Amino acid sequence: MRVRELVWRVSADAPAYRTRTTAVELAVMSAENTSTLQVCRSCGGGAPIDVHFCPKCTKILALGRHGDYFSYFGLRRKLTIDGAELEQRFRTLSRQFHPDYFYNASPVERRASLERSSYLNDAYRTLRHPIARVEYLLQLEGMPAGGNADGGKHVPASLLEEVFALNEELDEIRELRAGGTSPDAWRPRLERARVPIEARRAAHETELQDLAARWDALIDRRADVGERRTVLEALRERMLERNYINNLLAGIERELAA
C-alpha cells in the first residue's frame, strides 16, 4: 500500500459502497435512488439508473448513482435466487466490467471499471449466500438485523425456555469441571445439552425458507407496504433469533474444546 497523499474528499455523490450503514443513511440513500437518472462522465448524457454503459456513447458509466445489489444484477428484490443463473450473470458482467479490459482506456473509464467490478464482486458475495441475502434485504428495507445493539444480548422471548435450561446445565458442568471430574463424565451431558438448541436451528431454517417464499409472493403481486412490513418484521425476528442460537452453539463448542 502506498498512499503518499490522501485528500479527504467530501464527495458530491453518495459513497458508492459501504459495509456498515446506519438506518438513517440508508433512508437517505434510497431517497436518492428514487431519481432515475445518472450522468455519463464521458459524454455528459443521461442514463437510466441501472444500466452499466452509456446508451449514447457506449462508454462504461461511473458508479455514482446506482440501485441495489439486486437491480445491479437485473434481478427483482426476491429472496429465492437460482444459484446457477446468478453465477452466469456474474461471469457475464465480469466480462463487461473487469479492469483487464480497460487497461488502455481513459482514466475516467478505468476508474469506472474498477468501481463497477468492485461493486459487482461485493454484490455477488452477498447475494450468493441465502443468509447474507436476507440480512442485506432487511438492511435495504431499513430494518437491519445485524446491529450489535439488540442482536445477541437480550434473549428472544421464544427461546427463554431453552436458554434457561441450557444455562443451568452449563453451570452444573462447569462446577463438575472445576471439581476435577474427568471429561468423560461431563462431555456427554454437554453434547446432550446441544441437541434441543440444534433442533431449534433446524426449525429456523425451515421458517426462514417459508418466510422467504412469502416475501417473494408479495413482490410478485406487488403487495402494499403494510403487508411487506409484516413479513419483513417476521424475517428480522427470525434472523435475530438465529444469531442468538448461533452464539449459544458457538459457546458450547468452546466449552467442548476447552
Added chain:
Amino acid sequence: MARVVGIDLGTTNSLVAYVDQGRPVVIRDKSGEGLVPSIVSIAVDGTAYVGREAQRRLLTEPERTVYSVKRFMGRGIDDVVGEAALLPFRVSGDAGGVVKIGVGEKELTPPEISALVLRELVRRAEEFFATLGEVDPDVSGAVITVPAYFNDAQRTATRDAGRIAGLEVLRIINEPTAASLAYGLDKRHAGLIAVYDFGGGTFDISILLVEDGVFQVLATNGDTHLGGDDIDRIFTQIVLDTLEQNGAVIHRNGAYDAELVQAIRRSVIQAKHDLSERDESDIRVDGFEVTADGRIQRAVGRQYRMALTRAGFERAIAPIIERTLAPCRQALADAGLEPEQIDEVVMVGGSTRIPAVRARVGELFGRTPHTELNPDEVVALGAAVQADILTTGNREMLLLDVTPLSLGIETMGGVTTKIILRNSTIPASGSEMFTTAVDDQTAVDIHVVQGERELVGDNRSLARFKLRGIPPMPAGLPRVQVQFQIDANGILSVTASELRTQVEQTIEVKPSYGLTDDEVERMLVDSFEHAEADFAARLLIEAKNEAESVVTATEKSLRASEFAEVATELAPGEQRRIEQALAGLKHVLTSEDKAAIEQWTQALNDATKHLAELMMNRSIRVALAGKNVDDVR
C-alpha cells in the same frame, strides 16, 4: 511496436516469456536455457552480475552475492532474524522497518536487488526481440507474478522493484493463477482445479473454478516462507553439524566459513535433485577427509562424502511437506469443498519434482496430480498471456482472483476489525465509519493491518495514518468515512471523506514495511555498471556458462547409477583422464581467463565423448528393451 512480456520473479530462478501469434513462449539464451538464477553479485568496482555468473560468484565471493532475496520482499528485520545465520550476506535494518541487505560496502533494499534481476530479464528479452528483426525491440511493460499468499507489503515491494528497474508494471498477478491460465490454454478444461505451487521459497495453494474461459479463484492459502530453500537449509545444517562434531574447523572469524557453507549448499541441492530420479546419492564436500580414527579434517584435494538415501531424505523433509497440507485443507474449507470434489490437481514449482511431494498431494486429493507441464516455466507463460490480454484486448479469457488475507483496522483494545474478508474476489472494496472519542478532538489515528488474527499485534501492520483537521465537535458527532479499495493487483489504496463538513484535508501515510514514492524514485538501478552491457565481459560470461553446462553434465554422468555399468567398457585410464579434465576446467572456471576456459571446455568435451556415446547406447538399449516387453504383451 514495443513489446510486453510476462515475468516470473522467483526465489531461486526467474524467467521471461512473451506471446507469439497467440502462443506463450519462454525466451531463452543461446544455450537454450530459460531460467535465470535470481542471484545478484556486486563486484568491488560496482559492477552488478546477475544470473549464472552471479551464481558462480556465490562460491568465490559469497559476501558480495545475494540469493533468495524474494524471501525478504516487503518484510521487516524482526521477521527474518532466524534465518540470517546461514546466509553469506548481511541482513540488517531498523526494528519495524524495511530489511537492508549488505553487499560489500553497499546497503540495498530487497526491491533494489530484485530490480537488477528484472533488468537482466528485460535485457534478455530485448536482445531476443532484436534478433527477430524488430524495429523497436524495447520492452515497454511487464506482468510480474507473485505468490498468491503475498500480503500487501510484499506485492507493493514487487511493484516497486519493477519501477526501480524502469519498467511499467502492467499488472501483478498470482503465480498459481498464472499457471492455471497457461494450463487452461492447452487443455480447454472446465471444472474445479487445485494448483499446488511449491517453489524455492514460497508455497501456495489455489482452488479455481474454470468455466466459459473465466478462471475464478474460489480460495487461496499458503506460506510465503516455505520452500525448497528450507530443505536445503536442513541438510546444509546437518552437514555442518557433522563436520563440527567430528572435529573439523568450519568457522572463520567467529561465524561459519561462508564459502564452505555455499559449497555445501550447492552439493546439497545437487543431491536433492539426484534423489528425485534415484534412490541414493551423496553430499560431497571438497577439501575435507575422514581420518583413520573417524575424525573429519581439512585436507586439500580430498573429498568428504555423506551418503543420503531417498528414504532418509524423505524422512527429514516430511515435516516440510506436512506444513503444505494445512493450507490445502484450509483453502478447500474456505471454498466449501471436499478434496474429492476437485477435478484436477496441477503441480507448479521446482519442489514439486520431489516424488514424496507428489505422492502426499496425490493422497490428499485422491488423484494423481498433473506433472506433464514444466513446473519451472508454466508461471511465466501464464504471465505472458495476461500481458497479452491487457494490451491487445483479447477477451477470450478472464482471471478473477481473490485477496489472500483479510484487511482490517485497529479498534479499541488492540482488536482487529475486519473490513474486507480473505478470499474476496478482487477488485474489492469496503468502508468504515470513524468518529471521535473526546469533545473537540481534531485528529483520528488509523492503523491498517492484514491477517486473520483477533489481535492487531498478531497481524501484519500495513500502514498508519492520521486524519487531521476534524472541526471541533462534541465527541461522537464527526463522521469520517474511510474507504478501502483493493485493485486488480491485490494492492490496497485508501481514501477518506468527512460526511458532515466540507473540509478538505491531507493525510500522511507511513507504510510499515515499504518504501515511499520518493525513495523509489531515488533508487535508480542505472547507478550500477552492468557487466552484461560490456561486450567482452559478456563473451567471458557466455564461455563460463557453456563450461558450466559441460561440468554439470559430466558430474551428473559420473554420479549416475548407470555409470558403473558402462564404466567396464571404458579404456584403461579413461575415467582418470575425464576426472583430470573436469578438475582442470573447474579450476579455470574461477578465473577470468576466457581462452583457458574455452580450451579446458574443449578438453573435457573430448575426454567425455566416448563416455557420452556409451551412456547414450545404453539408454537406447533400455528403451528398446522396454518396447520389446510391451510388444510381447
